[in-house]
Amino acid sequence: MFLSRLLEPVKAAAREAGETLWQMYQSGDVQYSQKADDSPVTSADYAANQIIIDRLSELTPDIPIISEESSLVPLVQRQDWPRYWLIDPMDGTQEFVARSGDFAVSIALVEHGWPALGVIFWPKEQICYYATRGNGAFKQHRNLINHIKVRQHLQGEPLRIAVSRRQPLERINALLASDQQVEFIPLGSCSLKSCLVAEGGADCYLRLGPTGEWDTGAVHIIVEEAGGKILDSQFSPLSYNRRESLANPDFMVMGQSNVGWQSLIQAHSGCRS
Template structure:
């Protein structure tokens, strides 16, 4: 009941932040700089961040927030939080700057160490993906709402693999265990590629390279409620709020969980320490 009451206000917050991103994207009225990790951040990221923080502080003033674009509370202070908001005000900043339109707002509520509510908003397409734990995953485009499910892959058919627009393809090809041909679907934004799996347009998404927990939090519950999973590169579950930096390992978003994924995709050793 608690989650269902939060869902519509969170969807509204994502739309409001997304509208601001889209206006700044269309006008070109934003500035860009580099963060300490050399990743880009823009004044649009910061504007969306302020909108979401304001909305959440009014909605749930007693629930703390972790955002990619805000000061990160030290692990010792946050590791026992029973619940918290986990947000990425703009997932796909590089796509925003590159003018592809493939960027999204991501808002998750994490309860007892696991995502329980997730909302992804794609301003370019005016599409919302959302889910609450135990109640299914949905795609809303304008006023049309459909429940989404992962694809049931047919034996002998080509795998459909979601990939980044801006990463080399060969490292992904090298992870395939067999000579089986695959179709590659290029899209920006980590969360949007994961949503391709959730709605059955891709069988999996292989993510190599740095991401943060805010890149997977919202989409994690969406993928799971659609019938899939997000696992690290050793096919083990991801974890939340157990590391100083909140950095994710490489991971794979899988659709049909009954497929023998270790026979299709090579496992890669990943760093699994609780602190870094």
Template sequence: MFLSSLLEPIKTAAKEAGDRLWQLYQSGDYQQETKDDQSPVTSADLAANDIIMQHLQVLTPTIPIISEEVQLLPLAKRQHWPRYWLIDPMDGTQEFVARSGDFAVSIALVEHGWPALGVIYWPKEQVLYYATRGHGAFKQQGSKIRRIQVHQHQQPDPLRVAVSRRQAREPIEQLLPHGQQVHYIPLGSCSLKSCLVAEGSADCYVRLGPTGEWDTGAVHIIVEEAGGKILDSSFAPLSYNQRESLANPNFVVMGQADLPWPQLIQPQ
């Protein structure tokens, strides 16, 4: 009941933040800077962050918040939190700057070390993806809502792999067995590519390169409730709020659970 009561307010928060991003995207009225890790950040990221933070502080004033755009507390101060919000105000800032429209708002609630609620909002398409633990995953566009499931892959159909619009494809190709037929589906935003797997439009997504736990928190529960899973590149579980840094390892978003993934994707 607690999770169910939070879902609609969080969808509202994600949509309000995403619509603000879209306004700034269309107007071009934003400033861009570079973080210490050389990744871009814009005033639009910060505006969306402010909207989400305000919603969360009113909705659940006693639940702490971790955001990509807020300085992270030391592990000693957060490692025993029973639950906390994990947010990425704009996943896909590079896509925002590059004008592809492939960026999204990501909000997750993590309970006892594992995502329990997740909402993703894609402003360009006005699409919400969301899930709560034990209640399935859904895609909403306007008033139309449908339950989503991962695709049941059939051999010898090509493996449909979601890939970045901007990152080199060769490292991904090297992980796939020689002779494996592959259809690549380019899209921006880490969370949106993961949602392609959750809704059955792609069979998997392999992420090589830096991400944070806020990039996977919301989509993790969405993918799992759709019948898939997210594991690191050694096929071990991800973890949340267990380390000083919230950097993720390389990871794989997998659709149909009973496919022989260690044979289909071979880490090097």
């Protein structure tokens, strides 16, 4: 009941932040800068961040918030939190800058170290993906809501892999079994590629390169409720709020559970702690 009461207000907050991002995207009235790690950040990121923090603080004033665009609380202060909000106000800032439109708002509630509620809003398409623990995953396009499930991959079919437009495919090919036929599906933000797996548009998504826990929190519960899994490159579960850094290892978003993923995708030692 607690999660169900939160869901609609969180969806509303994600939509409000997403509509602000879209207005700024269309107007072009945006300031650009670089973070210390050379990744881009914009005034749109900060505007969406403030909207989400304001709405969540009103909704649940006793639940702390971790955001990509806010100062990180030291592990010693947060490691015993029973629950917290984990947000990325704009997943896909590079796509915003490149004008592809493939960016999204991501909001997750993490309980006892595991995502329990997730909402992804894609402003360009007016699509909201969402899930709560034990209640399935859904895709809402305006007023039309559909229950989503991962794709049933058939033996002998090409493996449909969601990939970034900005990542060399050679790195992905190096992880695949040599005889595996593949079809690459390019898309923008990390969360949107994960949701593509959740709704059956792709069989898997291999993420190589830096991400944060805010990039996977919301989609983790959506993918799992749709019947898939997110595992690191050693086929181990991701973890949340256990390290001083919130950096993720390389990870894989995998659809149908009875596919022999470990024979199709080679584990590698590129994980970061």
